[in-house]
Amino acid sequence: MERGLDVFFEGFLRKESVFFDKRALQSSYAPETILYREEQTKQIANILAPALRGDKPSNLFIYGKTGTGKTLATKHTTQKLIAIAEREGIPLKVLYINCKLKRSADTEYRLIAQLARELGKAIPPTGLPTEEVYRLFFKALNKQKQNYILILDEIDQLVNKTGDNALYNLTRINEEDTRSQISLIGVSNDVMFVDNLDPRVKSSLSEEEIVFPPYNAMQIQAILKQRAEVAFNKDVLEYGVIEKCAAYAARDHGDARRALELLRVAGETADRKNSKKIGIEHIDEAEEKIDRDRVIDIITTQPKQYHLVLYSILSLHPNRGNNLFTGEVYEIYKSLCNKTKTSTLTQRRVSDIISEFDMLGLVNAKVISKGRYGRTRDISLEINGDVLSKIKNILEDSIRV
DNA sequence: GTCAATTCACATGAAAGAGACCACGGTCTAGTG
DNA sequence: CTAGACCGTGGTCTCTTTCATGTGAATTGACGA
Numbered sequence: 001m002e003r004g005l006d007v008f009f010e011g012f013l014r015k016e017s018v019f020f021d022k023r024a025l026q027s028s029y030a031p032e033t034i035l036y037r038e039e040q041t042k043q044i045a046n047i048l049a050p051a052l053r054g055d056k057p058s059n060l061f062i063y064g065k066t067g068t069g070k071t072l073a074t075k076h077t078t079q080k081l082i083a084i085a086e087r088e089g090i091p092l093k094v095l096y097i098n099c100k101l102k103r104s105a106d107t108e109y110r111l112i113a114q115l116a117r118e119l120g121k122a123i124p125p126t127g128l129p130t131e132e133v134y135r136l137f138f139k140a141l142n143k144q145k146q147n148y149i150l151i152l153d154e155i156d157q158l159v160n161k162t163g164d165n166a167l168y169n170l171t172r173i174n175e176e177d178t179r180s181q182i183s184l185i186g187v188s189n190d191v192m193f194v195d196n197l198d199p200r201v202k203s204s205l206s207e208e209e210i211v212f213p214p215y216n217a218m219q220i221q222a223i224l225k226q227r228a229e230v231a232f233n234k235d236v237l238e239y240g241v242i243e244k245c246a247a248y249a250a251r252d253h254g255d256a257r258r259a260l261e262l263l264r265v266a267g268e269t270a271d272r273k274n275s276k277k278i279g280i281e282h283i284d285e286a287e288e289k290i291d292r293d294r295v296i297d298i299i300t301t302q303p304k305q306y307h308l309v310l311y312s313i314l315s316l317h318p319n320r321g322n323n324l325f326t327g328e329v330y331e332i333y334k335s336l337c338n339k340t341k342t343s344t345l346t347q348r349r350v351s352d353i354i355s356e357f358d359m360l361g362l363v364n365a366k367v368i369s370k371g372r373y374g375r376t377r378d379i380s381l382e383i384n385g386d387v388l389s390k391i392k393n394i395l396e397d398s399i400r401v
Numbered sequence: 402g403t404c405a406a407t408t409c410a411c412a413t414g415a416a417a418g419a420g421a422c423c424a425c426g427g428t429c430t431a432g433t434g
Numbered sequence: 435c436t437a438g439a440c441c442g443t444g445g446t447c448t449c450t451t452t453c454a455t456g457t458g459a460a461t462t463g464a465c466g467a
């Protein structure tokens with residue numbers, strides 16, 4: 001066995017890979033030039049430039065679908081800005097916060113705590129009154145005269161979960177008599193989310209707005225080519241591979257991130273199969289794999305109650321047509337809980353869980369009205385084929401039936 | 402046949418509770434000089 | 435006298451429950467042609 005491992009690792013080391021530098025395909029990679037975003041970067045730069053003269057730049061709201069380069073472009077421009085500010089000795093700082101990261105900045109308390117931490121204050125993960133955290137944050141903020149640019153990525157997540165209280169407080173900082181000033185940059189996938197904002201926050205946050213349109217297939221191709229230059233060894237891409245990747249990604253709203261992931265996974269598959277080139281067939285496989293991994297990942301990280309609900313749907317699904325209703329699922333779920341001696345959740349909760357499954361894309365649940373026979377969700381599974389049996393195993397394992 | 406009222410089976414919202422975490426400050430205890 | 439152990443209090447956060455209210459069209463039943 002030991003011997004076998006040695007051989008394996010040595011073989012792995014010697015094995016030729018199609019990759020030269022895989023990092024170029026990761027979403028965190030920042031290429032030197034950002035394609036097709038000149039317009040937007042220039043706008044951002046225009047808006048932020050006053051910071052160099054010590055003025056407060058307007059607040060900025062950026063939106064566009066996922067994978068349209070919002071984060072990349074803002075980070076890129078602010079980095080350049082900072083570089084110059086540093087050279088000239090201008091007191092300017094950029095704080096980048098991703099509101100979507102669990103346990104990091106997805107509540108008011110955590111957002112402010114995270115900000116304070118960026119300023120060098122140690123804030124416990126919980127236990128303090130929110131007020132107190134604000135106080136500490138302000139104190140850190142005013143320690144010296146400095147202007148801040150605060151980037152709130154995926155800001156819609158924050159607002160959806162915890163309301164706009166935090167934003168309101170942040171926008172008000174400048175009204176108070178403080179030495180430092182803060183400009184907010186809100187980045188969001190969801191265009192509609194501004195409408196649910198408190199009008200005061202809304203007007204203050206979107207003093208300026210920039211829209212990132214989705215890339216079209218040609219642009220994605222160019223982006224892929226740019227990255228592939230760095231990422232792969234010479235001549236490993238067969239003809240049509242990039243085109244196909246781009247076509248896949250463009251099919252659903254020009255998501256460049258997905259295209260890059262697809263290309264990366266295709267490369268990995270090719271490597272695993274000891275193929276020296278990446279062919280079109282690898283892309284198909286990659287797409288399947290991404291999908292499968294995503295589903296399995298989602299399910300395994302879900303708590304047990306969710307497993308029970310999903311298993312109920314699953315076990316009901318094959319011997320019925322296509323439509324299950326909430327009531328039916330709940331009945332099965334209840335008996336399943338009895339059988340496994342698990343505490344039973346209320347129908348209210350199960351209803352929410354089902355709609356979460358819908359959002360995760362595991363299940364298609366549409367609210368329909370059956371007239372006299374009430375209103376319910378029409379539920380059908382979105383998982384099929386070999387993944388289904390795998391999931392069934394995972395679930396059975398988890399709930400021990 | 403037409404039309405409004407009724408009715409079903411949940412959906413959807415708001416509020417509040419339970420239990421897990423955690424920090425802080427005060428009190429107690431044991432060890433030290 | 436002091437450092438550290440050990441509470442009690444008060445805070446956040448997540449998952450749930452409870453209570454209340456909403457809802458869209460099939461069905462029903464009254465009505466008139």
